[in-house]
Amino acid sequence: MSAPAPAGSPAAPGGWSPSAVQRERDAYRRSRARRSTLAALVSTLALATVVVLGVRAAPGWPRVRASFLDPAVALESLPTVLEGLWLNVRVMAVCAVLVVVVALALALARTLHGPVFLPLRLLATAYVDVFRGLPLILVLLLVGFGLPGLRLHGVPTSAVVLGGLALVLTYSAYVAEVFRAGIESVHPSQVAAARSLGLTRGQTLRHVVLPQAVRRVVPPLLNDLVSLSKDSGLISILGAVDAVRAAQIATATHANFTPYVVAGVLFVLLTIPLTRLTDALARRSGWLGAQSGLAGAGALR
Amino acid sequence: MSGTTDGTGDRPLLAVRGVRKTFGDHVVLDDLSLDVHAHRVVVLIGASGSGKSTLLRCVDLLDEVDDGVIELEGRDITDPRLDANAVRARMGMVFQAYNLFPHLRVLDNVALAPRLVHGTARAQAQDEAMAVLERVGLADKARAFPDELSGGQQQRVAIARALVGRPAVLLLDEVTSALDPELVGEVLDLLGELKDTGLTMLLATHEMAFARDVADEVCFLHAGRVHERGPAAQVLGDPVEARTRDFVRRFTS
Numbered sequence: 001m002s003a004p005a006p007a008g009s010p011a012a013p014g015g016w017s018p019s020a021v022q023r024e025r026d027a028y029r030r031s032r033a034r035r036s037t038l039a040a041l042v043s044t045l046a047l048a049t050v051v052v053l054g055v056r057a058a059p060g061w062p063r064v065r066a067s068f069l070d071p072a073v074a075l076e077s078l079p080t081v082l083e084g085l086w087l088n089v090r091v092m093a094v095c096a097v098l099v100v101v102v103a104l105a106l107a108l109a110r111t112l113h114g115p116v117f118l119p120l121r122l123l124a125t126a127y128v129d130v131f132r133g134l135p136l137i138l139v140l141l142l143v144g145f146g147l148p149g150l151r152l153h154g155v156p157t158s159a160v161v162l163g164g165l166a167l168v169l170t171y172s173a174y175v176a177e178v179f180r181a182g183i184e185s186v187h188p189s190q191v192a193a194a195r196s197l198g199l200t201r202g203q204t205l206r207h208v209v210l211p212q213a214v215r216r217v218v219p220p221l222l223n224d225l226v227s228l229s230k231d232s233g234l235i236s237i238l239g240a241v242d243a244v245r246a247a248q249i250a251t252a253t254h255a256n257f258t259p260y261v262v263a264g265v266l267f268v269l270l271t272i273p274l275t276r277l278t279d280a281l282a283r284r285s286g287w288l289g290a291q292s293g294l295a296g297a298g299a300l301r
Numbered sequence: 302m303s304g305t306t307d308g309t310g311d312r313p314l315l316a317v318r319g320v321r322k323t324f325g326d327h328v329v330l331d332d333l334s335l336d337v338h339a340h341r342v343v344v345l346i347g348a349s350g351s352g353k354s355t356l357l358r359c360v361d362l363l364d365e366v367d368d369g370v371i372e373l374e375g376r377d378i379t380d381p382r383l384d385a386n387a388v389r390a391r392m393g394m395v396f397q398a399y400n401l402f403p404h405l406r407v408l409d410n411v412a413l414a415p416r417l418v419h420g421t422a423r424a425q426a427q428d429e430a431m432a433v434l435e436r437v438g439l440a441d442k443a444r445a446f447p448d449e450l451s452g453g454q455q456q457r458v459a460i461a462r463a464l465v466g467r468p469a470v471l472l473l474d475e476v477t478s479a480l481d482p483e484l485v486g487e488v489l490d491l492l493g494e495l496k497d498t499g500l501t502m503l504l505a506t507h508e509m510a511f512a513r514d515v516a517d518e519v520c521f522l523h524a525g526r527v528h529e530r531g532p533a534a535q536v537l538g539d540p541v542e543a544r545t546r547d548f549v550r551r552f553t554s
Contacts, residue, residue, distance in 0.1 A: 193400035196361050197414035198390025207413060211404045
């Protein structure tokens with residue numbers, strides 16, 4: 001666990017002190033590191049200056065600033081857009097849970113063996129094929145406007161519920177494929193070892209294959225959740241007042257596009273923690289199980 | 302001890318009779334027969350591709366034979382009406398690449414089969430697992446994950462995992478081939494100790510010196526058949542067949 005002692009530190013174990021060669025190397029590396037920091041600083045500042053000056057000098061800049069970046073309009077629209085975003089967050093949270101459950105069920109249905117399960121297997125395959133191919137916007141329109149139009153008893157009419165349903169239908173197909181890829185990535189020798197112990201097919205799947213598969217697919221899974229959080233904005237086309245819809249209304253009242261920019265910034269702020277979590281999980285050593293050896297292969301010249 | 306427990310009229314614990322196995326056009330096992338009597342160690346030698354691993358996988362019902370019969374304790378286990386899971390639970394298998402479950406701690410790797418297959422309660426399964434880990438000298442690693450162990454330690458855990466269900470026979474598929482040379486000894490020593498306890502073993506190996514020490518019988522496999530068989534000293538020291546002589550010379554020089 002001990003971090004390497006700072007170069008030149010006399011507190012080395014066993015009375016070791018760096019040789020002349022090592023001291024010279026360390027000095028060289030430190031000077032290179034200082035130069036790298038300086039170069040990064042200068043190039044960043046230079047580019048920022050060019051961008052800022054370039055944008056300000058552009059002929060349309062005052063108009064762009066007035067219609068996209070008006071601070072007064074931003075401040076005024078922020079409360080309603082934020083309120084709308086809260087709806088997006090809730091829709092996303094509920095849908096994410098449902099998507100994971102449905103997708104896992106679909107992926108498992110496709111791994112079932114035995115003649116009895118043939119129809120289940122076929123159904124799951126057909127479902128994934130269809131809903132992976134259908135544009136989300138079509139599913140939204142069909143479910144959001146088509147279902148209530150049937151005037152069947154018991155069909156929900158809330159735009160939020162119908163929009164969420166469309167999201168779950170579509171995303172389950174994608175995420176099912178992610179789970180299936182994870183299941184197939186577990187090496188057959190793991191199955192052989194489990195079966196040789198007398199475990200049944202189901203026990204092998206539950207206790208040996210799935211735990212390894214799920215760990216491996218967490219990064220791509222979170223990626224799909226980021227995507228879901230953005231697409232939750234599409235329920236606005238069904239009339240639900242989410243962040244996008246709220247921004248649209250504010251844009252119309254102020255005759256100014258700044259509320260859209262406000263909504264965009266909020267969505268980005270919402271997804272950044274999710275992407276950072278994805279990266280952190282992927283880096284965590286041991287998390288990937290048998291593949292953890294790959295994580296150590298960093299920092300080569 | 303060997304030879305005293307199985308009289309000449311005794312039925313073998315494991316009997317392979319005329320087994321055939323093909324992968325596509327490639328005939329891997331061709332009318333292969335051999336017996337393993339209780340408390341004896343039978344060693345399979347032969348070039349890569351001679352069918353050693355396939356034979357072990359067929360015996361453990363991980364691969365289906367294309368013809369022939371395999372009997373365990375007098376029962377035809379290749380009969381598709383038999384519960385294959387129950388048969389596999391009667392045998393232990395150790396693989397070349399250990400195949401430990403990377404997401405489970407050492408103790409849980411070993412305790413998994415008692416819990417799921419034999420229906421033992423968790424606490425008792427862990428006690429049993431701990432006892433076997435002590436036997437292979439790794440009780441202090443029970444809380445570790447497999448990738449924190451050396452190759453030799455991992456293979457000893459795999460042996461413990463195969464032993465915990467008290468198998469009638471232990472099948473070992475080149476269990477030292479993936480190990481660094483200095484780690485081979487600890488695994489072979491353990492197998493020697495297991496032989497002394499009277500465990501029945503069928504094992505494939507390229508370690509000729511080990512085969513000489515531990516084998517009651519050596520079978521040289523060639524082209525999917527038992528080309529030559531006999532006591533270790535005879536097959537490895539003074540082989541009758543020219544092919545066996547060539548093979549043994551190449552592996553001992």
